[in-house]
Amino acid sequence: MLGKTANGLFWMSRYIERAENTARLVQVGLRMALTRSSSGEDEWASLLATAGATTAFFEKHDAATAMNVVDFLIRDQENASSVLACMNAARTNARLVRTAVTREVWENVNQAWMDLHTLLRQPIREADLPYVLTDIKRDGSLIRGAFDGTMLRNEVYDFARIGTFVERADNTARILDVKYYVLLPSVAFVGSTLDNIQWESILRSVSGQRSYRWVYDANYQPANIADFLILNGRMPRSLAFSYKKIVDNLKYLNGDPDSPKACQRTAQRNMNRLHGRSVADIFEYGLHEFLTEFIEDNNRLSQEIAEDFLFV
């Protein structure tokens, strides 16, 4: 496969994943804003932090009001991580790799892009926001479904999957990092209503509130939430799950198991840090420090993949 094609597949998947995660994030913000009357702006500001968009946002806007933030995260094409900008980039990459993906995958990406441009031609009205977010998530599901149902399990598939999980690991780690203080056991008012809402919002942002209950029973415990999103190997948006997939897919790509590439070694190292570890360990080490390092290592992995497979 051409290095350029591998690059296109990797980034197509990353952008699709990112668009969907941003939509999910906005959904959380919306819910928080509906649930709590006070300090709404703090919540929206923390969403910007999660999306890594704080600086860019305040260059354009004075206050993090609901509709400002929503517009910036969803519609603003000058914001490279907005849903619309991500879908533009995803579609451009999909065009680049047209010859590598099935017609159904291409058509779903293209359709999502067309629909989104129609949907977002005008600023979103507050009343429409829930529908817009649902549509964006559905587009992501359709693309994923077409991919899963029609793509041959070869290197094309592997590169796309690696892109998805590198992005997902990054996004989940960011969500946790912005809210890490809510999860720390030292916080005094543990178990208050406020905390419960905060915890639930973290779970919601990864669509994990229901599955959490299946695994840990009803009560939200910060340690359990951290365990769920970091270490639980069966939670599809956790760091451990994402890294298992990355490591496996990299292994399929390398025909020679005796000489692992640099990126494989990095991925393995990142995974080892999640393996056989307890949440207590991580808390002791420092949750924030742990997540910051994780995000950096994940970025490094992304660069090494590009180098090892001659993306450019």
Add this chain to the structure above:
Amino acid sequence: MAGFDEMLGDNGDVRHPYRVYNSWFTDQELDHLLKKQKEAETFFRRSGITFAVYGEKEASERLIPFDILPRIISSGEWRRLAEGIEQRVVAINAFLADIYHRQEIVRAGRVPESLIRNNSAFLPWMVGFTPPKNVYTHIIGVDIVRTSENEFFVLEDNARTPSGVSYMLENRETMMQMFPTLFAVNRVRPVENYPVLLRQSLAATAPPGCDGEPTIAILTPGIHNSAYFEHSFLADQMGAELVEGTDLRVVDGRVAMRTTRGYKPIDVIYRRVDDEFLDPLTFRPESYLGVPGIMDVYRAGNITIANAPGTGIADDKAIYSYIPDIVEFYTGRKSILQNVPTRRCSEADDCKYVLEHLDELVVKEVHGSGGYGMLVGPTSSKAEREIFAEKIKANPGNYIAQPTLSLSTVPIVTEGGLAPRHVDLRPYVLVSDGVRIVPGGLTRVALKQGSLVVNSSQGGGTKDTWVLED
């Protein structure tokens, strides 16, 4: 100007090839057809069969309009066309081989030497070089127009990189999805094997050193090129890699593409970039669309470039007027397909005539394409003619003129029902160990009433083209 209508003939009786179609058609409600027309557009958009318009925002991608009423050609008509096309492309290849070697045709006085030597489409680099299997124009699109029941003319021979074949294929695909019953009652010859034939044909011209299945790649200028859809479509359909200049480099005397496992050599490159951008070391130094050193690899016989560099001389509009002589010279037979009578402004008598009859003629730039830089006399204004007259006087060698042909019409479906519109036809021809012609081609249709300009860049649309079985 009312031309010969291919569906209704001269007297309004439905012509033979359209009879089966017409009996279906008369049962259709116009509303239903208009709905189908919309459906087709949705289908094209969804498939991404669009082209970006230069200088406009990403979201403003355009469609080439598609009309759902097919253009139908009988088997007898097609046989004659195909025979004429084959004769013509064989002659064109022989002509190219000759002018880049001994120039017998010039020695014989059949084509003036100045026309070759002073022609910017003539590539001195190719002199004395023989491309693999002696094939120059691997892919040709011959533009044909019809003026009556029995008269067909070749308008031009696109011998460089004819585009539009993906529309031929997608138009058929769309029609088959939307009107499956029509294909059950009409015996339409298939076109969908074109990509397979293209692959076979290109593979047959692989360099002599290539053993086994050759590696074929399509070289595209990139995602922003207006024909990018076609490039990726063909690569996909024929199982070739789609590459850009930045994916390629010369490694150990071969042109190689950067894969995730290192550089892999290519045997045949179907390039969709112009000659001058192919190799910055040989042609335009600032070009990044091509591959530095590819011409050295070509010279050494280690890659096939399709079409060969320098083929533009054969579809030059000044050479065009000599094609009947060229056909006769190399095949020993009269040209089966007619040329449109052409006046060369480079010749004083012709030039005088052209300037006096601008309102009747179509004047074209010798090197122009895509419907740009031409004057359609009968529909032009006096001011436009005056500007053009000045241009011709300033540089007569740059212009040719042809009578305005009364192009045939085929109806299109409009809000107001059927309406006749002028059409042309571009069949696609593959040349290698033999000549392969897919029965059909791209029918382009001028959507504006009375317009004779079918180019998509000038508001033309397309139709599915049916060639019927016997």
